[in-house]
Amino acid sequence: MAANNHLILVVDDEPNMCNILRRILEKEGYQVLTASDGETALRIIKAREPEVILLDLMMPGIDGREVCWRVREFSPATRIIYFTAKTELTSPLKAKELHDGADAFIAKPASSKRIISMVDNMLNNRRQ
Amino acid sequence: MREMKSNGKTKKHVTREPEALRQGAGVVERLTEEQRWAFEKWHDSLNTLENVMLIIDKDYNIESIDERGSKLLNKSKDEIIGQKCYQAIHGEDKPVQCCPLKQALTTDKVQSVERYEELSGRLFYMRYFPIPDNHGEVTRYSVLMRDMTENKPIEDLLKTVSINSPVGIYIVQDRKFCYVNYQFLEDTGYSEDELLGTDPLQIVMPEDRDMVRDHAIKMLKGRSSTQYEYRAITKDGDTRWALETVVPIMYKGRQATLGNYMDITDHKQMEIALRESEEFNSSLLKNSPYPVLVLNADTSIKYVNPALEKLTGFSRAELAGIKAPYPWLTPESLPKTRRQFKIAMQRGPKWFAELFQKKNGEYFWVEIRSTPVTYDGKFMYYMSSWVDITDRKQIEDALRREKERAERYLNVAGVMLATVNVDEEITLMNKKGCEILGYEAGELTSSNWFTTLVPERIRAEMKSVFRKLIAGENGPVIYYENPLLTRDGEERLIAFNNSVVKDTDGRVIGVLISGEDVTELRKTQEQLQHSRLLASLGEMTAGIAHEVNNPLGCILLYSELLASSDVPSQMKKDLKVIHEEAKRATKIMTDLLTYGRRTKSQTRRLNLYNPLKKVLEMRRYEQKVQNITVSTNLAAGPLHVNGDSSQLMQVFMNLMLNAEEALRASNGGNIIITTETHDEWARVRIADDGPGIPPKNLNQVFYPFFTTKEIGEGTGLGLSTCYGIITGHDGLIRAENNEMGGATFTIELPLARTQKNGNSPKKRKRRVGDNMTVTSKAGGSYGSK
Numbered sequence: 001m002a003a004n005n006h007l008i009l010v011v012d013d014e015p016n017m018c019n020i021l022r023r024i025l026e027k028e029g030y031q032v033l034t035a036s037d038g039e040t041a042l043r044i045i046k047a048r049e050p051e052v053i054l055l056d057l058m059m060p061g062i063d064g065r066e067v068c069w070r071v072r073e074f075s076p077a078t079r080i081i082y083f084t085a086k087t088e089l090t091s092p093l094k095a096k097e098l099h100d101g102a103d104a105f106i107a108k109p110a111s112s113k114r115i116i117s118m119v120d121n122m123l124n125n126r127r128q
Numbered sequence: 129m130r131e132m133k134s135n136g137k138t139k140k141h142v143t144r145e146p147e148a149l150r151q152g153a154g155v156v157e158r159l160t161e162e163q164r165w166a167f168e169k170w171h172d173s174l175n176t177l178e179n180v181m182l183i184i185d186k187d188y189n190i191e192s193i194d195e196r197g198s199k200l201l202n203k204s205k206d207e208i209i210g211q212k213c214y215q216a217i218h219g220e221d222k223p224v225q226c227c228p229l230k231q232a233l234t235t236d237k238v239q240s241v242e243r244y245e246e247l248s249g250r251l252f253y254m255r256y257f258p259i260p261d262n263h264g265e266v267t268r269y270s271v272l273m274r275d276m277t278e279n280k281p282i283e284d285l286l287k288t289v290s291i292n293s294p295v296g297i298y299i300v301q302d303r304k305f306c307y308v309n310y311q312f313l314e315d316t317g318y319s320e321d322e323l324l325g326t327d328p329l330q331i332v333m334p335e336d337r338d339m340v341r342d343h344a345i346k347m348l349k350g351r352s353s354t355q356y357e358y359r360a361i362t363k364d365g366d367t368r369w370a371l372e373t374v375v376p377i378m379y380k381g382r383q384a385t386l387g388n389y390m391d392i393t394d395h396k397q398m399e400i401a402l403r404e405s406e407e408f409n410s411s412l413l414k415n416s417p418y419p420v421l422v423l424n425a426d427t428s429i430k431y432v433n434p435a436l437e438k439l440t441g442f443s444r445a446e447l448a449g450i451k452a453p454y455p456w457l458t459p460e461s462l463p464k465t466r467r468q469f470k471i472a473m474q475r476g477p478k479w480f481a482e483l484f485q486k487k488n489g490e491y492f493w494v495e496i497r498s499t500p501v502t503y504d505g506k507f508m509y510y511m512s513s514w515v516d517i518t519d520r521k522q523i524e525d526a527l528r529r530e531k532e533r534a535e536r537y538l539n540v541a542g543v544m545l546a547t548v549n550v551d552e553e554i555t556l557m558n559k560k561g562c563e564i565l566g567y568e569a570g571e572l573t574s575s576n577w578f579t580t581l582v583p584e585r586i587r588a589e590m591k592s593v594f595r596k597l598i599a600g601e602n603g604p605v606i607y608y609e610n611p612l613l614t615r616d617g618e619e620r621l622i623a624f625n626n627s628v629v630k631d632t633d634g635r636v637i638g639v640l641i642s643g644e645d646v647t648e649l650r651k652t653q654e655q656l657q658h659s660r661l662l663a664s665l666g667e668m669t670a671g672i673a674h675e676v677n678n679p680l681g682c683i684l685l686y687s688e689l690l691a692s693s694d695v696p697s698q699m700k701k702d703l704k705v706i707h708e709e710a711k712r713a714t715k716i717m718t719d720l721l722t723y724g725r726r727t728k729s730q731t732r733r734l735n736l737y738n739p740l741k742k743v744l745e746m747r748r749y750e751q752k753v754q755n756i757t758v759s760t761n762l763a764a765g766p767l768h769v770n771g772d773s774s775q776l777m778q779v780f781m782n783l784m785l786n787a788e789e790a791l792r793a794s795n796g797g798n799i800i801i802t803t804e805t806h807d808e809w810a811r812v813r814i815a816d817d818g819p820g821i822p823p824k825n826l827n828q829v830f831y832p833f834f835t836t837k838e839i840g841e842g843t844g845l846g847l848s849t850c851y852g853i854i855t856g857h858d859g860l861i862r863a864e865n866n867e868m869g870g871a872t873f874t875i876e877l878p879l880a881r882t883q884k885n886g887n888s889p890k891k892r893k894r895r896v897g898d899n900m901t902v903t904s905k906a907g908g909s910y911g912s913k
Binding site: 014016017020021023024027058085107108109110111112115 | 673674675677678680681682683684685686688689710714717
C-alpha cells in the first residue's frame with residue numbers, strides 16, 4: 001500500500017458519493033480532489049494532472065465518457081476507472097469501454113476494499 | 129195378276145154350294161175336261177189349305193159360306209146367308225172404314241184385293257176375287273179367308289225386318305218406286321205417297337246420276353258386286369252421302385230392282401275428318417323444326433321428318449328401314465348393340481343428350497326425348513324427338529370452363545372462401561377452407577354451416593348474426609373473429625369478412641364468407657405482447673436498480689468507513705447489520721440487472737455439459753437428502769455453445785432448485801435431464817414429476833418477483849434471471865406441464881460453429897415471440913373450450 005502523495009480525482013454528481021470516496025482514499029494516504037460535473041473535472045485534470053481518475057458516467061452536462069475521451073487527447077497516461085451503476089456497462093462491454101479509453105471498471109455498489117485495491121492496481125501498472 | 133184370269137173358273141168351286149153357285153156351276157160345266165181337272169186340283173188344294181170360302185154380292189150380302197166358315201163364325205149357314213158381311217164378320221152396322229170390298233167396289237177397275245184382318249183374336253189372310261156375270265160385269269165377290277194365326281210370328285218378323293231395318297229398302301219396277309220401307313222414307317225425308325210411282329233418280333244429286341245409273345246397271349247385270357256411294361238430295365234439299373247396292377228380283381211376277389240404301393253421311397264426315405286429321409298430323413311432323421324419328425319394334429326406321437334429314441344430312445330414302453346401329457351414332461354413343469337398343473326402346477320415356485355425327489362427319493349434340501308408343505298395351509313403335517343443342521352445349525362447355533377457372537382461382541386463394549345459402553347450407557368451400565378445417569374437397573357441400581362448423585356455445589349467437597345479415601340489418605359487410613370447428617373437433621380462430629350475395633333481382637341468396645385462419649397469428653401476437661411486457665419489465669427493473677445502486681453504494685461505503693473507525697462495539701455490531709442488509713439489497717439488484725440486462729456477458733466457447741455437471745455435483749448431496757433421484761439422458765459428445773459459464777451455471781442452478789422446490793411437497797421424486805441437438809441448437813430439458821405449474825401461472829413464471837413461495841422464502845427472481853441470461857445468449861427458454869404431471873423447463877442455445885468456421889452460428893430466424901414460449905398441454909392451446 002503506497003501511502004504517498006499520489007493525486008486521485010473523484011468525479012461524481014452525488015456529493016455523498018464524492019465525500020465518502022474522498023474520505024476512504026484519504027484514509028489510505030492519497031491526495032484526493034473531487035469534481036461534481038464533467039466541466040469542473042476537465043479543468044482540474046488540466047490544472048493538477050491527477051494520476052488516477054475515479055469517473056462516474058452518468059452526469060449532467062459533459063458525461064463521464066466524454067470526459068474520458070477528452071482526457072485521452074491531452075493526457076494518454078492518466079489512469080481512468082469507470083465507477084458507475086449504469087446497467088449496460090457489464091463485463092462484455094468492459095473491453096469496449098477500455099478501448100474507448102477507460103482502464104478499469106467498478107460497478108456500483110462496491111466495497112471500499114475493491115475500490116482501494118483497484119486504485120492501487122492502477123497506480124502500480126501506470127503507463128510509462 | 130194371273131190369278132185374275134182364272135177368276136171365271138172358280139165357279140167350279142161353288143158347285144159344292146148348289147144354291148149359291150148355280151150360275152158358277154154352269155161355267156164349270158162349260159169347261160173342257162182338262163180345265164175341269166185343273167179346277168178340281170185347285171179346289172182340292174184349297175181344301176187342304178183349310179180355307180174358308182164365302183161369296184158376297186155387291187150389296188155386302190153373304191150369298192154363300194162353307195162349313196168351315198160357319199164354324200169359324202160360330203153360326204149356322206142359314207143364319208149367316210143373307211146377312212151383310214160387315215155384320216156377320218165384324219159385327220158392324222155398316223162397312224168398316226178399311227173394308228177392302230168397299231175399296232174394290234168403288235173402283236172401276238176389276239181387281240182382287242188382299243188383306244190381313246183380325247177376327248175373333250185370329251189373323252186371317254183375306255183375298256177378294258171379283259166374279260163377273262155373263263156380261264162380264266162384276267156382280268159378286270168370292271172371299272177366301274185363310275187362318276194365318278199360326279204363321280203370324282214369321283209375318284211379324286218379315287214386317288219387323290222391313291220396318292225396323294236400319295237400312296233403307298226400296299223396290300223399283302218400270303223405273304219407278306213401287307215399294308219403300310220406313311227407313312228409306314226417314315233417310316230421304318219423303319212420305320210414301322210422294323215417292324211411290326216416281327223416278328228413283330230424282331233423289332240422286334244430278335252430278336252423280338250417270339255414275340249411279342252405270343253402277344246400278346253393272347250390278348244388276350251381275351258385272352259388279354261393289355257397293356257404290358253417291359250424294360242423295362233429301363226433300364229438304366240437304367245433301368246426304370249414300371251407300372247403295374242393288375239386286376234384281378222378281379216382284380209381283382215381273383222383273384224389279386231391290387235397293388239397299390244406307391245413309392253414310394256421318395261416317396263419311398268422320399272419315400273426312402279423320403283424313404284431314406291425319407293429313408294435319410303428318411304435315412305437323414313434316415314442318416316441325418325439330419327432328420323426329422319413328423322406329424319400329426325391330427329398331428328399323430319407320431319415319432324421319434325433313435328436319436331430321438336436314439340435321440343429319442341423311443335422306444329419308446337412305447334411312448328408311450335401317451336398323452340400329454344408325455349411321456349417326458358415334459363409337460361412343462349408347463346403346464351400342466341393337467339388342468340393347470331394343471331393350472331401351474321398350475323401357476319407357478327417356479330424356480338424354482347424345483353426341484352424334486352428321487353424314488359429312490361433323491359432330492352435333494342432340495337432346496333426345498323418346499317414348500315408346502303403345503296401343504292396347506302392345507308396343508307399336510318408338511318415337512323420338514330431337515333438339516339440336518350443339519350451340520347450347522358449346523356455351524355450356526364455355527361456362528363450365530369458366531366455372532372451373534373460377535374454382536381454380538378460388539382454390540389458389542390464400543384464404544377460406546365459402547358460400548352459404550339462405551338455408552344455412554354450404555354451397556361452396558374452397559381448397560384453403562377445406563385445408564384449414566381438415567375436410568376433403570367437396571365434403572362440406574350441402575352441410576349446414578352452423579351445425580357442422582360453429583362451436584355449440586356460440587352457435588345461437590352466430591345464427592342470429594347470420595339472420596340479420598341475410599335480412600340486410602347489418603349492412604353489406606361485417607368483420608369479426610370467431611372460432612370454427614375442424615373435422616377433428618379442434619377449434620381454429622378465423623377472422624371473417626362476410627358479405628351478402630344477391631341475385632340479379634337484388635334478392636339476398638346467401639352469404640360469401642371469406643375467412644383467414646388467425647390462430648397462429650393471435651398466438652404469436654399474444655406471445656409478442658408477453659415478451660414485450662417482460663422486456664419493459666426488464667427496462668424498468670434496470671432503471672430501478674441503477675437509481676437504487678447509487679444510494680446503496682453510499683450506504684455500503686459509509687457503513688464500512690464508520691465501522692472501521694473508533695466506535696463502541698455495539699455500534700460496530702449495528703453498523704455490520706446495516707452493511708449486511710445493504711449487501712443483500714446489492715445482491716437483489718445484481719439479479720435484477722441480470723434479468724433486465726438482456727445483453728450477453730463475456731462469452732467464450734464452452735461445453736454446455738461443464739456448467740451442468742458442476743451444478744449436478746453441487747446439488748448431489750442436497751438432493752439425496754431430499755429423496756430426489758436425478759437421472760440424465762445426455763446426447764453423446766460435447767455440446768459446444770458460446771456463453772458465460774458462470775451465468776449458465778446460474779441458470780442450471782436456478783432450474784434445479786426450482787425442480788427440487790417442486791418435489792419438496794411430495795417428499796421427493798424424480799428429475800430427468802435430457803440433452804439433444806436439434807438443427808443448430810442445443811436443447812436441455814429439466815423435467816420433474818412434481819405437481820406441475822398451475823395453468824394460470826404458466827404465463828407468469830418468468831416475471832421478476834413472481835413466486836409461489838411464502839414471503840421471505842425467495843425473491844422470485846430465479847426464473848426471471850434464467851430468462852435474462854438465456855435471452856442474453858440468443859437462446860430461448862420455456863416452461864410447460866407434462867402430460868403425465870410435473871413440469872418441464874426447456875432451454876435452447878445456439879450451437880457454436882466448429883473451430884474452422886470460427887463464427888458464431890447464424891441466428892435462426894425466429895419470430896419475436898419465440899424467444900419465450902409458454903405452452904401447456906394440460907391447459908389446452910389457444911381458443912380452447
